[in-house]
Amino acid sequence: MTVQLHTLANGLRVVTEYMPSLQSAAIGIWVNAGGRHELPEQNGIAHFLEHMAFKGTKRRSALQIAEEIEDVGGYINAYTSREVTAYYARVLKDDVPLAMDLISDILLNPVFDPREIEVERGVILQEIGQALDTPDDIIFDWLQEVAYPEQPLGRTILGPVERVKAFDKPDLQRFVAEHYGPGQMILSAAGAVDHEEIVRLAEAAFGHLPAVKVSTALPGVFHGGERREVKQLEQAHFTLALEAPGYRSDDIYTAQIYATALGGGMSSRLFQEIREKRGLCYTIFSQVGAYDDTGLMTIYAGTGGEDLAALSDLTIEEVRRSVDGLTEAEIDRARAQMKAGMLMGLESPSARAERLARLVAIWDRVPPLQESIDRIDAVDRAAVRAHAASLVGSGRAAMALYGPVDRGPRVAELVERLAA
Template identity: 35%
Template sequence: MSGSLDNLNDDNRELVTFPNGARLVLDPMPHLQTTSVGVWVDAGARDETPENNGIAHLLEHMAFKGAGGLGARELVERVEDRGGVMNASTGYERTGFYVRCLAEDAADMLDISAGLALDQQLPEDELEREKGVVVQEIGEASDQAEDLVFELAQAASWPDHAIGRSVLGTEASLKDISCAQLRDFVETNYVANRVVMSVAGHFDRDQIIAQSQKWLEPLKAGAAPIRLKPEYGNGAIVRERDTEQAHMVLSFPAPDSRTQDRFAARLFEEIFGGGMSSRLYQEVREKRGLAYTIDAEFDSYADTGRFNVYCGCDPSDTMEVQKIVKELWLEFANAGPSEAELKRAIAIQKAQFAMSSEGPSARASSGAYELFTFDRLINLSEALVAIDKVSLDEVKLCAQNSTQGKATASCVGPANCLDAAFNFTQG
């Protein structure tokens, strides 16, 4: 076959790179009875303009209206007749189409996944109907305060940039998108060097190779995406809602997903607000009883990132909660973690990496993510060693660097709680 074969991992994964730049990840797990197959594309909402915001996600929807020579109903019946589960997702930087199935059906299900990603029919008579479905999805997200507060946080953190806009788009931005524009988006972004086919689980290697040749070899290479680095914002965005709880997201900048600092960032996230032993959980929930849910997350992209603290609390407590969060954040930046905290966080992170490596769906997705992010496959052992090497000073410096940046916040709830978000961003 054409293409070069490199054994890059000590975990038995194989990477096949085709002459046009398309790549195939083979991740055998022969002890399983199932397989996860999929095709991922290095394209998403950050490749949109304000005028066509939502086109990447709309394209994902439209793919299920007919692809790979099968109609909409044929697609789902072909998968579900064999007990498979088919899905897709669109993010800011990549889009994926995937199926979980029995091992004996892996090649056939990969054929369907590849058709969804690389051979969409895009029927004109389905476009307006599907736009209506997406508008309902937008409405559903807006109705959920927990979802809306993160949309607002995204806009506050990266204003005037594609990463700051909703992946779903808006009713106004979807209105004028045509099938011709969808095809243009595919032609520009769904090119060989931005496509990864990934298979994890129990499968027949020769059958998978045959499918990869069928779908990947004919693809044309294209230009790398032109993505402007976003500037981190400063300020708060709030939305008044008659809710029982106030929902807040409090944020500071964080490392991007490609830097080695990402390991220290994961450990800071874990110590600060990752679990029940975290500082936020112990102080805000256990000690003071101010919230049922409070946690932290490390949200990263290729060239930017942020730490978020989410809290759902009584509207009358938002001012106190944001004050405690900020004080704890600054205290962490000043003093750093304890040895016991770091040891616990390392154990948790290593366990999470190991647990995710045992699921074929996570492994298939991870193969694509690693290639898009690092241009190589990352051994599990390499990641675990990197986590083990993170020092107290590195975690402390990560917290310090975050608080030296601009603060952003969002809040959804009654009018009397909204000032808390603005207070967090000041001083």
């Protein structure tokens, strides 16, 4: 497999990876413009813009976009995160030029028809309503909010209802003008692709774009706090977050290995102690989510309201015990899970294309896969235990509770127990 990277004169980066024996390809544009790049009055507009991508261009109607990609058996989609908005397609190798033409068309020539804006506004409001009705979904937005209060990184990606109701065509055009310059875009393709062809297509589609000033997102500063929403639900939903490194940090692999050992699978400490031995929950896990400059280690569990206190106490105890108690076997197992998950996840061209874009955005290069494996293998028991100790002694945590949680713990109590 061959990775190649080229930068156009206007700053747009093109990265490809040829995967022999494949008959299909994934191709897309990753724009470094997500939720954290919004002003307070723009909250939700990056996601709204993603929805509008497929609602018609100067050359194609919304139906024509759908028909052209599906006529060749492909698909096209998009997503918005807190740092990136991505537009991507999967097609057979002969249809890569069509996919590129579609993606460039929806990015460069949207019409933002006011009638379509109203239709999609209704769709997004329904999406917000669905999220509010999904406790184990909305609780993570609340956790993010209390972890990074009054900051772009703490705001919901979907945006508040009142903002979504107010966005109009000039708002969308303004956000595109400010954030969709070639220096903020990465064109990534993987599978049955030819690098030189992709570069030619990119030059033809995007080479004329003028460079624009690349905006810098405000830094994320972890504060912590709590949010508690009491509601009559079958389960009490519990989330706890401690600050973790950002993905540029040398410690990110240590943090991920620790979170995996703590609650990343059926053999993990949280799963074994709280679910298997005590039967206090059906779902419990821990994971690390990393951003450019900060991150969160998040623990989630759903339990009965009467068991919430016991579950939170045991969770804190397992975090405390991990400082001195993590064994070589547990760390070896976590390493193996990380490496297997990474390698298994790269068996599709879509996953490969996303990985390429992410790495170019972080490092402006694509480190060899072996480099990532070596960094995972280099994490030893002392580093993991030191990381656990830093979490226990941090003195800050974020917590969100939802459901029958009126008698649930206070975050200050949990922080105090962590440090005891």
